[in-house]
Amino acid sequence: MERVIGIDPGSRVTGYGVIDSAPGGLHFVACGTIKTTVKAPFSHRLNEIFDGINEVIQLHGPAVAAVEDVFLASNPRSALKLGHARGAAVVAAMQNGLVVHDYSPRAVKQAVAGYGQAEKSQVQHMVRVLLALSASPSSDAADALAVAICHANRLFV
């Protein structure tokens, strides 16, 4: 059994999802979002991402982190901002001693929906089905759970 935290980083909203992965199947543990204070300085918002991920890891004790690669924005300014957010999240995982794996958005969609170009709503639906959840998680939390599932699928293939 391995506990995996999936992280979908963003400067406004960072999604996280924790699952247990065992040969018998996947089990949902927790999911949610870290929303940064929109009007706060950017450094403060990065710190909120670090603190948020740190808190989730301390609470649920995953051994491994799977972090979604930032979709390569055409705009260097957006790429720069997303890079900061992702850096804060990765460092929070590393500081807790987790091994960090990166997965492209395409690989994540392929893993949960069987199709690299799947829509967000499809990902949400498939995450719900694969983890036997009674309701659909928010889009950002679903994306994070999908990254965790993507990693878990690689464990037992």
Add this chain to the structure above:
Amino acid sequence: MERVIGIDPGSRVTGYGVIDSAPGGLHFVACGTIKTTVKAPFSHRLNEIFDGINEVIQLHGPAVAAVEDVFLASNPRSALKLGHARGAAVVAAMQNGLVVHDYSPRAVKQAVAGYGQAEKSQVQHMVRVLLALSASPSSDAADALAVAICHANRLFV
């Protein structure tokens, strides 16, 4: 008197420079570079930046961090990488309770060399003069000291 750490983040080399800023003048405390392990996974290298900045802060106890804004690369891939590195450095300062200020490369060059388009060698030279150093610091350390000087100059104007 205020102790300032200047940081010039980069995914390969992150420069740092610590100075004391007082109404009477600027005093050099320390400077150096954090070189990340080129062949290591990117997450590991980000963690090295975090650990390196953390160590310098713990050793020298600055109250404030001045971090150079990333020069906006024309290439989104470079911007993304630099964003990660800068995010790791900023979060290391924030986790130590420092106030973080951002300065553009232009403002930094203007502050130490009186000219926003100054060459790297000019910045190195002026940092040496302004801090009465017996030798020129490396280019990355000089850039970091320049950021700290840029912040210090704003304190007493």
